[in-house]
Amino acid sequence: MTTLPRRAARWSATHPWRAIGAWFLLVVVAVALAALVPTAETEDADYRHGDSGRAAELVAAAGLDGPDTENVLVTADGVLDPAAADAAAAAVVTALTPLEGVAAVAGPQWSPDRSALLVPVQLARDDDGSGRGALADRVLDAVAGVQDAHPDVEVRATGDATLDAAIDERVGDDLAAAEGISLPITLVLMLVAFGALVAAGLPVLLAVTSVAATIGILAPISHLVPAESTVTSMVVLIGMAVGVDYSLFYLKREREERLAGHSTLEAVDIAAQTSGHSILVSGGAVIASMTGLFLMGDATFNSLAVGSIIVVGVAVLGSVTVLPALLAKLGRWVDRPRVPLLWRLNARIGRGGLSTRILAPVVRRPGVALLLSGLVVAALALPALGLRVHAGNLDTLPASVPEVQTMREVAAAFPSEGTVVDVVVGSDDDDAVARALTSLERDAVATGDFTATGEAPSTARGTTVLHLGLPYEESDERVDDAVRALRADLVPAAFDGTDAEVVVGGDAAVSLDTADRFGGRLPLVVGFVLLLTFLMMLVTFRSVVVAALSTVLNLASVGVAFGFLVLVFQHGWGSGLLDFTNPGFVIDWLPLFVLVVLVGLSMDYHVFVVSRIREHVSAGLPTRVAVQRGIADTAGVVTSAAAVMVSVFAIFATLSMLEMKMMGVGLSAAILLDATLVRLVMLPAALVLLGERAWWPVRPRPVVPPPAAPLDWETGEVRPAPGPERQPV
Numbered sequence: 001m002t003t004l005p006r007r008a009a010r011w012s013a014t015h016p017w018r019a020i021g022a023w024f025l026l027v028v029v030a031v032a033l034a035a036l037v038p039t040a041e042t043e044d045a046d047y048r049h050g051d052s053g054r055a056a057e058l059v060a061a062a063g064l065d066g067p068d069t070e071n072v073l074v075t076a077d078g079v080l081d082p083a084a085a086d087a088a089a090a091a092v093v094t095a096l097t098p099l100e101g102v103a104a105v106a107g108p109q110w111s112p113d114r115s116a117l118l119v120p121v122q123l124a125r126d127d128d129g130s131g132r133g134a135l136a137d138r139v140l141d142a143v144a145g146v147q148d149a150h151p152d153v154e155v156r157a158t159g160d161a162t163l164d165a166a167i168d169e170r171v172g173d174d175l176a177a178a179e180g181i182s183l184p185i186t187l188v189l190m191l192v193a194f195g196a197l198v199a200a201g202l203p204v205l206l207a208v209t210s211v212a213a214t215i216g217i218l219a220p221i222s223h224l225v226p227a228e229s230t231v232t233s234m235v236v237l238i239g240m241a242v243g244v245d246y247s248l249f250y251l252k253r254e255r256e257e258r259l260a261g262h263s264t265l266e267a268v269d270i271a272a273q274t275s276g277h278s279i280l281v282s283g284g285a286v287i288a289s290m291t292g293l294f295l296m297g298d299a300t301f302n303s304l305a306v307g308s309i310i311v312v313g314v315a316v317l318g319s320v321t322v323l324p325a326l327l328a329k330l331g332r333w334v335d336r337p338r339v340p341l342l343w344r345l346n347a348r349i350g351r352g353g354l355s356t357r358i359l360a361p362v363v364r365r366p367g368v369a370l371l372l373s374g375l376v377v378a379a380l381a382l383p384a385l386g387l388r389v390h391a392g393n394l395d396t397l398p399a400s401v402p403e404v405q406t407m408r409e410v411a412a413a414f415p416s417e418g419t420v421v422d423v424v425v426g427s428d429d430d431d432a433v434a435r436a437l438t439s440l441e442r443d444a445v446a447t448g449d450f451t452a453t454g455e456a457p458s459t460a461r462g463t464t465v466l467h468l469g470l471p472y473e474e475s476d477e478r479v480d481d482a483v484r485a486l487r488a489d490l491v492p493a494a495f496d497g498t499d500a501e502v503v504v505g506g507d508a509a510v511s512l513d514t515a516d517r518f519g520g521r522l523p524l525v526v527g528f529v530l531l532l533t534f535l536m537m538l539v540t541f542r543s544v545v546v547a548a549l550s551t552v553l554n555l556a557s558v559g560v561a562f563g564f565l566v567l568v569f570q571h572g573w574g575s576g577l578l579d580f581t582n583p584g585f586v587i588d589w590l591p592l593f594v595l596v597v598l599v600g601l602s603m604d605y606h607v608f609v610v611s612r613i614r615e616h617v618s619a620g621l622p623t624r625v626a627v628q629r630g631i632a633d634t635a636g637v638v639t640s641a642a643a644v645m646v647s648v649f650a651i652f653a654t655l656s657m658l659e660m661k662m663m664g665v666g667l668s669a670a671i672l673l674d675a676t677l678v679r680l681v682m683l684p685a686a687l688v689l690l691g692e693r694a695w696w697p698v699r700p701r702p703v704v705p706p707p708a709a710p711l712d713w714e715t716g717e718v719r720p721a722p723g724p725e726r727q728p729v
Contacts, residue, residue, distance in 0.1 A: 005276030006269065009324035013268045019325035023318060027209045030216030037219040042226040046299035050513035051487065055424040055505025062463035067103060068132075070121040070139055070159030071410050072096070074108075080153065085117045088150040092119045095142040101135040111413040118414055123161060136165035158406035166403040174655040175233050182236075183208070185647050186244055193640035195343030196335045199251055202326060206318050207243025211236055214311040221306060228303035233652075233660070238597065239311040240648050242286065245604050245641040246319035249275045252637045254327055255335070264331045268324045276320050278611045281540050283316035285533055285607065286600030292529040293596055296521055300589055308597070359631050362685050363624060370685040373677050374556075380673070381559030383566040389518065390585040391511035393474045398656040399581065419470040420453065421483060421508050423491065427500035428462050437466045440494035444468055447490075449482035470508060475585055480512050515588050522592060529599055530554065540607070541614060543695045549686055550606060553678050554599045561594050561670035568665050569658075578665070580658055587659045594666045601645060601667075602674045605638040609679060613687065618700040623691050627684045635680065642675030 012019035048056050059065050072092045074085045089108035096119075097105050106120040123135065143157040183204065190200035214235050218227060253275040257267035290312070293305035327334060362369040394411065397404040411419070423440065425433050437457055444450040451469040458465045468486075472478050487504050495502050530551050537547035565586050567573045572582035613630030617623060646668045653664030687694050 003273065003277055003280075005280050005320045006272045008320045009268055009272030009276055012321045012325040013265055013328035016325035016329040019321050020329070023209070023322035023325075027213045027216075030213040032216070034216040034219045037223075039219050040222040040226050042228050042299045042303065046226060047510075049298075049517055051503040052505040052509040052513045055422055055503040055509070058424050058426055058463050058501075058503070059422070059465060059505070062461040064458050064460050064463060064465055066122075067125045068123045068160035070123060070157055070161060071407075072119040072121065072143055072155065072157050073406055073410050073413075074117040074119070075115065075154045075156075075409065076152070077154070080115055080117070082114070084150065084152050088146060088153045088155050089117050089119050091146045091149060092143065092155065095146055096121055096139065099135075099138050099142060101138065109414070113413075116409070116413040118410065121159070132161045133165050133168075136161040156402065156406040158403040158410060163403045163407060166401050167397065170398060170401055171229075171233075171657055174657055174660065175236070178233075178651045178655060179236060182240060182648050182651050185651070186240065186644055189640065189643050189647060190244070190248075191339060191342055193248060193636075194251065194255075194335075196338050198330065198336060199255075199334050202251065202323065202334070203244040203247035206247045206323060207240045207315070210243045210311060210315040210318055211239035213314050214239060214307065217310055217314075218307055221310070222303075225302050225306045226299060227307075228300045230300075230659075231303045231307040234304050235307045235311045237648060237652065237663075238286075238308050238601075239315060241601060241645045242283070242312055242604065243315040243318070244644045246279045246282070246315055247323055248637060248641050248644070249279060249604075249608055250319055250323055251327070251334070258332070264328060268327050271327075272320065272324060274611065274615065275608070276324075278608045279316060279319050281536065281611075282604040282607045283312050285536050285603035286312045288532040288536055289529050289596040289600035289603075292525045292532070293592070295525050295528055296518070296592065298517075298589075301592070304593060308600075312600075359628060359635075359680070359684060362681055363628055363688055366685040366688040369681055370689065373681045373685070376677060377556045377560055377673070377682070381556065381563045383571070384559050384562035386570070387562055387566050387591065388477075388570060388585045389515050389588040389591060390475050390583075391507075391514050392587045392659060393507070393511070395473065395475050395581070395583045396587060396658040398658070400656060419472060419474045419479060419508055420506050421450075421468050421470065421486065421504055422506040423466040423468065423486075423502065424505055425464045425466075425495075425500050425502050426462060427464070427498065429498070429500070430459065430464075432498050433464050433500060436494045436498060436500070437464065440490060441466060441468065443494065444486065444490055447482075447485070449478065449485065467506075474508060474511065475583060479508050480515075483509050483512050511588075518588050518592060525592060526595065529596055533599060533603065537607075541610060541695075542698050542700075545690060545694050545696050546610060549683070549690075549694075550603075550610075553606070553674075553682060554602065556682070557598055557602055557670050557674040557678055558595050560673050561598055561666045562591060564669040565591070565594070565662060565666045569662055578653060578661060579656075580661060583658065587662060590659060590662050590666070594663065594670075598667060598670050598674070602671065602679075605634075605641050605675060606679055606683070608641075609634045609638060609683065614695075614700055617695065623694055624688050627687050631680060631684050638675055638679065642671055645671045645675075 044056070045060075048054070056065075072089075074080075074088050074092075076085075086108070093105045093108075096102050101124050102121060103124045104122040106122070109118045109120070110116075111118070121139070139157050139159075139162055143155055147155040186207070187200060187204050190203055191197070194200050215232060218231065218235070250271050254267045254271040257270045258264065262270065287309050290305045290308045293301040293308075296302075394404065394408050399405055399408075423437065425437070427433050434457070441450075441452060445452055449470060449472075451471055453467045453469045455467050470479055470482055472482075483504060491502050491504065533554065534547045534551045537550045538544060541547065568575070568578070569582065569586055570584055575582045609630060612634050613623075613626050616626035616629050621629065649664045649668035649671065651664065652660045653668060655661055655664070692699060
């Protein structure tokens with residue numbers, strides 16, 4: 001049977017320059033799109049959910065949201081001298097008032113304990129944000145000038161423009177460093193995998209061009225699905241992993257068939273029939289997993305899903321078209337120039353020498369192997385039961401960024417700048433609203449969970465906003481309890497008898513609503529992803545047992561990933577080694593994203609391994625022997641593929657942004673364990689125990705594998721070959 005990957009490979013292999021030219025044109029056009037079409041990014045309104053979203057909507061409609069602000073903090077190492085602080089603050093007012101982009105500079109405000117002086121700065125509105133970076137530079141330069149003139153105090157700036165600019169710069173530096181490190185590491189791993197420079201370079205080339213094409217394609221698509229700020233890093237992360245892995249699967253099989261005596265075209269044809277089919281299924285599994293993100297109905301997840309789906313699709317397209325063309329054109333030159341030591345090492349790994357020794361006790365005592373490996377996985381997944389999620393905040397930003405540290409000090413010294421909730425009231429009865437808010441503020445402060453900010457309620461266009469402070473860090477569990485109590489008890493009691501619309505918003509409420517939204521929809525997404533991958537495995541392998549086993553192993557890997565996140569970021573294991581301050585929680589969007597990415601990517605080598613086992617079963621071998629041979633045949637490829645994924649994700653674990661670090665730790669640790677303990681111990685042990693029952697309801701039909709149908713170099717037509725045609729797995 002001629003499958004889609006096989007037809008694509010045949011055409012590409014017999015028309016190599018057309019295939020290569022078409023791929024080059026695709027990448028060039030995509031990159032041009034990125035330069036010509038501006039990317040539409042997500043806006044604040046895209047993230048509004050629940051009561052906090054409604055509160056933000058009312059505030060924006062009334063014009064009470066106000067422009068961005070900056071804060072200039074004046075402190076000292078020891079006791080702050082009031083005269084020196086006043087002089088520095090006056091100099092700040094003088095320096096910032098005439099700056100372009102500054103609307104107004106308020107009078108200095110002393111902290112309650114008079115340990116700090118704050119100068120609030122109101123910025124002019126900049127709806128498209130195009131001038132924020134330049135404004136931040138002007139503010140920082142002016143503040144630096146004041147600092148030079150007043151060395152006896154510390155004068156520092158932080159706020160909407162300067163903090164955002166600093167974080168954007170840090171993220172850019174992190175990603176540039178990650179990309180600079182990932183390419184040489186990936187190339188080294190490919191050299192170890194192939195032992196030849198050309199073969200090592202092809203997977204990297206395909207991955208890089210797939211990422212470049214995807215980034216370009218995302219520019220026009222962002223006008224339909226706005227792009228979230230982290231989508232590019234996700235495209236790089238996933239694109240490098242799958243792009244290299246798909247090429248690795250294809251190249252390894254093509255080389256194997258050439259070594260078996262087939263011509264280059266015949267080897268490409270067999271690789272397309274087997275590995276090409278596995279790549280198509282693997283890519284489909286990743287895409288199916290990523291579609292689960294759309295169920296969240298969240299701008300961040302929509303953007304990440306679109307970016308991930310496109311980069312996987314592009315990588316699959318390149319693997320079944322331009323890669324066969326390159327292999328056909330290069331022929332045996334793909335194995336040149338050889339690196340002698342690595343070439344010999346690769347030959348030994350390719351024969352499965354190490355895997356055979358590991359697999360032997362698993363096949364000999366499958367029950368014991370499955371029990372012990374299951375206990376290890378269960379122990380590592382057990383901490384996931386205590387998983388706590390929370391929105392990212394100042395605690396999750398790098399303390400090494402000066403503006404972050406300054407903002408933390410501002411929040412500590414000035415309660416109105418710290419953890420705050422907004423009680424937003426929609427009503428035209430100003431007197432009734434004023435009485436109710438006075439009563440609410442009094443009762444809320446009396447509970448001890450809230451503090452008065454000292455600011456009078458703001459009113460405009462029938463909307464009134466009261467700010468209430470909380471004497472806790474934003475990530476403190478008591479904040480969520482206080483917001484729930486405010487909504488359920490305090491607000492209804494204060495506004496009893498009125499017809500006003502009252503909602504609670506602010507950062508603390510947004511965090512709670514987001515966590516509740518993720519928690520409520522997470523089971524739906526998990527069920528959707530697992531069901532979809534189950535159906536894909538069922539259609540691919542025509543076995544209910546294999547599909548169910550795949551689902552169970554996926555759950556085990558996800559449990560391990562969540563367990564590692566809890567151990568590292570809630571309990572602080574390895575925080576010194578990874579250089580971060582333990583926040584005591586996992587950033588709310590990461591567990592769901594790690595889930596779908598891990599399920600999708602782990603299916604790459606799962607499909608590859610099971611396909612080879614099924615291929616041997618189809619050739620008439622008993623399941624036990626087929627498992628031994630299939631694992632031995634694929635162990636080297638799986639090890640190399642996992643090494644690429646782990647190395648790429650581990651690089652993100654070294655970055656300073658905590659959300660990137662969490663993602664890197666969770667994915668690299670889980671994939672390392674998944675590719676070794678789960679897929680090379682638990683999977684073969686389970687299949688050996690199941691025996692022929694593993695293929696229920698229909699065991700793959702035995703076939704006599706004939707020589708690959710030879711191709712004509714000029715026409716691409718298949719010349720008749722004796723015997724039945726080899727069936728795809």
